[in-house]
Amino acid sequence: MTRSRSKLTQARIVLGIAVLAFATFSVLVPDFLSAGNVSRLLQNVSILGILAMGMALSIIGRGIDLSMVASMAVSVAWMLAEMNTGASFAHAFGFALLFSIAVGVINGVLIAYVEIPPIFATLAMGTAIYGFGRVFLLASDVNYLPDDWQWLNTIATAAPLGIPVSVLCFAAVCGLGHLFLRGAREGRYIYMMGDNPQAARITGVPIRPMIVGQYVLTSLVALVAGLLMAALVATMNTRIVGSTYVYDIILVAVLGGISLSGGRGGAGSVIVGTLLIGILLNGMTMMNLGYTTQNVIKALILLAALTIDSLVNPRDEQTSQQGDI
Amino acid sequence: MKITTKLVTASALCLAVVAGPLAAQDASPSAGFYNALKGKKIGFVPIAMGFNETQAWRIAMERQGAALGYEVIVRDPNWSIEAGIQAIDSLIQEQPDILIIENIDNRSYNRMVQKSIAAGILTVQTQQRSEIPSDAYMGPDWNEMGRNAVEGMVQACGKDSGKNGKVAIIQGALTAPASLLQMAGIDEALKNHPEITVVSNQAADWDATKAYQIATTVLQQNPDICGIVGFWDVADAGIASAVKEANLQGKVAVITSGSGARESACDKIAAGDFSHYTSYNTAGQGRDLNAIIRTLLQTMPEPGSKPFDLVSPLIRITKENMTPSSCWTLEELAQIGG
Numbered sequence: 070m071t072r073s074r075s076k077l078t079q080a081r082i083v084l085g086i087a088v089l090a091f092a093t094f095s096v097l098v099p100d101f102l103s104a105g106n107v108s109r110l111l112q113n114v115s116i117l118g119i120l121a122m123g124m125a126l127s128i129i130g131r132g133i134d135l136s137m138v139a140s141m142a143v144s145v146a147w148m149l150a151e152m153n154t155g156a157s158f159a160h161a162f163g164f165a166l167l168f169s170i171a172v173g174v175i176n177g178v179l180i181a182y183v184e185i186p187p188i189f190a191t192l193a194m195g196t197a198i199y200g201f202g203r204v205f206l207l208a209s210d211v212n213y214l215p216d217d218w219q220w221l222n223t224i225a226t227a228a229p230l231g232i233p234v235s236v237l238c239f240a241a242v243c244g245l246g247h248l249f250l251r252g253a254r255e256g257r258y259i260y261m262m263g264d265n266p267q268a269a270r271i272t273g274v275p276i277r278p279m280i281v282g283q284y285v286l287t288s289l290v291a292l293v294a295g296l297l298m299a300a301l302v303a304t305m306n307t308r309i310v311g312s313t314y315v316y317d318i319i320l321v322a323v324l325g326g327i328s329l330s331g332g333r334g335g336a337g338s339v340i341v342g343t344l345l346i347g348i349l350l351n352g353m354t355m356m357n358l359g360y361t362t363q364n365v366i367k368a369l370i371l372l373a374a375l376t377i378d379s380l381v382n383p384r385d386e387q388t389s390q391q392g393d394i
Numbered sequence: 395m396k397i398t399t400k401l402v403t404a405s406a407l408c409l410a411v412v413a414g415p416l417a418a419q420d421a422s423p424s425a426g427f428y429n430a431l432k433g434k435k436i437g438f439v440p441i442a443m444g445f446n447e448t449q450a451w452r453i454a455m456e457r458q459g460a461a462l463g464y465e466v467i468v469r470d471p472n473w474s475i476e477a478g479i480q481a482i483d484s485l486i487q488e489q490p491d492i493l494i495i496e497n498i499d500n501r502s503y504n505r506m507v508q509k510s511i512a513a514g515i516l517t518v519q520t521q522q523r524s525e526i527p528s529d530a531y532m533g534p535d536w537n538e539m540g541r542n543a544v545e546g547m548v549q550a551c552g553k554d555s556g557k558n559g560k561v562a563i564i565q566g567a568l569t570a571p572a573s574l575l576q577m578a579g580i581d582e583a584l585k586n587h588p589e590i591t592v593v594s595n596q597a598a599d600w601d602a603t604k605a606y607q608i609a610t611t612v613l614q615q616n617p618d619i620c621g622i623v624g625f626w627d628v629a630d631a632g633i634a635s636a637v638k639e640a641n642l643q644g645k646v647a648v649i650t651s652g653s654g655a656r657e658s659a660c661d662k663i664a665a666g667d668f669s670h671y672t673s674y675n676t677a678g679q680g681r682d683l684n685a686i687i688r689t690l691l692q693t694m695p696e697p698g699s700k701p702f703d704l705v706s707p708l709i710r711i712t713k714e715n716m717t718p719s720s721c722w723t724l725e726e727l728a729q730i731g732g
Contacts, residue, residue: 100615109614113607203444203472210444211628213657226639302602302632307444309601311473354611360568360597 079326079378080338086374087345094352101355108233110351111344114321115239116294116301118343121321122246123290125339128322129250130259130283131266131331132187136176136195137291137318139310143202144168145295146305149212158218165292172198173288177281191284199310207307214303225300238297239343242290247336259283263331320367321346324374345370430692434464437490439481441498441521443470445628446655447676448496449724451520454680454732455494455687464491464691475502482506486513492690494683497522500571511698516690520683522571527701530686534674534706536572539651540579542708543623544587546670550647551620553589558620562594562612564605564633566625573597576625576651593619598629606632613640620647627652627659627668634667643667654709660721663713671711677722677731679706684732 094101120137127134148165152158172194179190203210214222227234250256258279261269270276299305325342327334349370353363436455440448452468459466469485471477475498485493486509493515497503500522507526510517517528522536551557563580566573584590594612598605609622613636622637624630630650637646647669652659654673662668682704711720722731 103614106611106614109610113610116603207444209446209449210442211446211658213631216661222635222638226635298603302606302635304602304628304631306602306628308442308473309603312599312601350607351611354594354596354608355615357594357596360599 079374079382080334080341082377082381083324083326083345083374084341086370087341087348090345090348090352090370094348094355098352098355101352104231106351106355108228108231108236110347111236111239112233113351114343114347115233115235116298117317117321117346118239118339119242119290119294119297120318121325121343122242122336122339123287123294124318124322125327125334125336126246126250126259126290127187127283127287128319128327128329129263129331129334130280131263132180132280132283133191133319133329134176134284134287135188135191135315136172136198137191137287138312138315139195139198139202140169140172140288141291141295141298142305142307142309143198143206144172144292145299146212146307147202147206148296149214149299149305150207152218153213153215165296166289169288169292170285173285174281176288177284180284181277181280195310195315199307202307210308211304211306214299219303221300222303225297235297235301238293242293243336243340246290246339250335255279255282260332263333265332317346320371324371326378427688427692428462430694431688432463434492434691435488435490436464436466436687437485437488437493437515438466438468439471439478439485439494440468440496441478442472443468444472446658446724447521447653447679450653450655450676450722450727450731451680451683453724453727454677454684457728457732458684458687462688464687473498478503479506482510486510486515489513490515492516492518492687494518494520496520497524497571499569500524514697516695516697518683518686518690520679528698529690529695529701531701531703532679532682532686532706534708536575537579537582538708539672539674540576540581541583542672542710543576543649543651543670544580544583544590545710546647546649546672547590547621547623548587550649550669551590552587555620558618559589560591560593560616560619561621561623562609562616562619563592563596563623564608564612564625564630565595565597566600566629568597570600573625580623598624598632600626600629602629602632604632605629606636609633609636610639613637613642613646617642621669622646622648624648624650626650627655627662627671631658631662631667634662638667654711654721656721656723659711660716663711663716666713669712673709673711673721674706675709675722677727680727680732682706 100106124134124137144165147168148161151161151164176191176194179185180187225234258274261274262276262279266276321342322339323329324345325338327338349367455466469481471481482495493510495503497519501524504524504526507517507524507528511528518530519528521533523531547561551559551561565577593616596608598608605624622633624633627650633648637643637648643666649670650668651672653676659671659673663671686704
């Protein structure tokens with residue numbers, strides 16, 4: 070805990086870069102600073118931010134969930150497919166919910182009890198979930214929100230008090246995430262597991278059930294993000310599973326200072342990482358920079374943040390942990 | 395006079411009765427037609443089976459295959475180039491009579507197309523053309539798609555519209571010929587329309603969420619924009635959402651294109667989500683593919699010797715000219731496709 074009070078944490082470095090980027094764009098791009106644009110800026114990254122909060126839960130506990138995007142896409146696409154056959158909301162949503170929980174439980178059991186490293190277990194699960202969904206649950210990749218359900222789109226695109234619903238969702242998920250990680254006993258356990266699983270076990274943390282719980286939570290957060298995504302654009306295209314989206318999610322989490330070796334960071338890190346990416350994407354789009362240029366700049370800034378962190382907080386025998394990725 | 399008329403009518407009827415079956419016999423396909431197709435093997439490697447373009451082609455080909463007694467083998471590489479190359483390679487080993495390849499871009503499958511032709515297999519390419527010609531190409535002229543998009547822009551935002559002519563373009567994947575050639579078509583056609591200014595040109599990678607994000611930013615930055623052009627209806631649902639969200643539906647034209655599937659096209663045109671739509675009509679493409687199969691199997695040219703194109707005729711759909719038959723569904727195609 071002393072660490073966060075000390076000097077330059079990675080979150081603070083990134084926050085600094087974000088402020089710098091914000092200032093730069095405010096000068097370079099007219100209208101960048103308008104209230105409307107700032108809310109759009111947040112809105113455009115809120116789904117990414119929600120997913121990053123879910124990813125943070127597993128990374129802090131020294132895991133990672135590469136199946137998150139598959140779980141999100143298939144559960145929500147299944148929900149839409151059920152809606153299209155005329156199913157009630159409770160029925161369709163119930164299926165999606167059960168599917169997400171099942172994915173989390175299987176991930177957790179594979180990692181905690183079968184002891185497969187998380188990166189491999191969830192990588193394989195991602196492929197398995199998508200394959201299972203496409204073979205047994207979904208007739209096609211693209212699933213549309215049926216007409217009777219367009220009110221979901223109306224809700225998702227609303228902006229009470231000028232704050233878009235997706236930003237409110239992001240704030241809520243981060244708030245809950247923060248309360249859970251800092252307030253709940255299980256939240257503290259996740260930090261202990263991430264910091265030193267052996268020590269955590271000796272002190273009586275029920276590591277295996279906790280790991281299962283952690284992946285169920287991640288999968289449920291993915292469901293929330295998926296619902297928002299489907300409601301916003303009125304479709305769910307499961308092809309997103311094959312994209313590099315999951316790396317963007319990890320990027321946001323890691324950028325904000327959630328160490329891949331576990332035990333570090335929190336909801337604040339997710340918010341900072343999301344903000345930086347949001348500012349960059351919004352500013353670069355407004356400057357009409359090309360897609361490839363945007364990717365290069367994004368990658369360079371990530372590398373810069375990691376480099377600064379590595380210089381300011383060097384790894385040594387004490388801080389490096391067994392099982393580092 | 396009356397009697398004569400009656401006589402003439404009667405004799406005409408007699409003739410018709412007698413000649414009818416005769417004429418039908420004469421016009422009936424030769425036994426050669428059925429023999430040429432019966433027991434043949436068609437291999438099909440799409441980009442992926444999970445979307446309605448490829449499903450529509452498959453339904454059409456399988457319907458004709460069932461009627462004429464040939465087999466259609468589908469190998470789904472699910473968007474992976476490596477898996478696609480393996481699928482094509484394994485199909486070449488199985489020596490189908492025709493191999494139909496949907497290119498993922500303009501060069502990844504070049505060597506496989508060459509290999510297939512060298513193995514003596516009639517080779518057909520669909521939707522996007524590789525650099526190597528084969529026996530047939532079936533797909534839209536993407537340049538023309540781009541020119542159509544410009545016509546949509548001019549209609550919505552051009553001289554006679556009274557609007558300011560500001561449009562944004564949200565492309566597909568920058569490296570895909572479907573995107574590159576459409577953009578080239580747009581650039582070419584825009585030369586004649588200096589009143590149209592492109593204020594933003596971005597790529598959304600065929601993804602609805604990305605298209606939505608870009609569109610919200612563009613709308614924020616240019617609230618007076620007149621139209622947004624997208625390159626694929628499925629992704630452009632995201633543009634429509636952004637426009638709706640900004641309360642600009644009906645004010646900002648959404649110009650898009652795609653397969654003409656009911657739920658991604660006509661339903662959204664009816665709802666006012668899309669204002670101008672260019673369809674390459676995948677239902678018609680299925681019929682074209684079947685025509686290619688029937689033609690090649692009957693004429694059996696030396697593979698690669700006489701390449702030809704069946705360019706998909708485009709349909710322009712707006713709310714005003716839309717009819718129940720402007721779009722298609724997979725259920726309908728299962729009954730009448732091909």
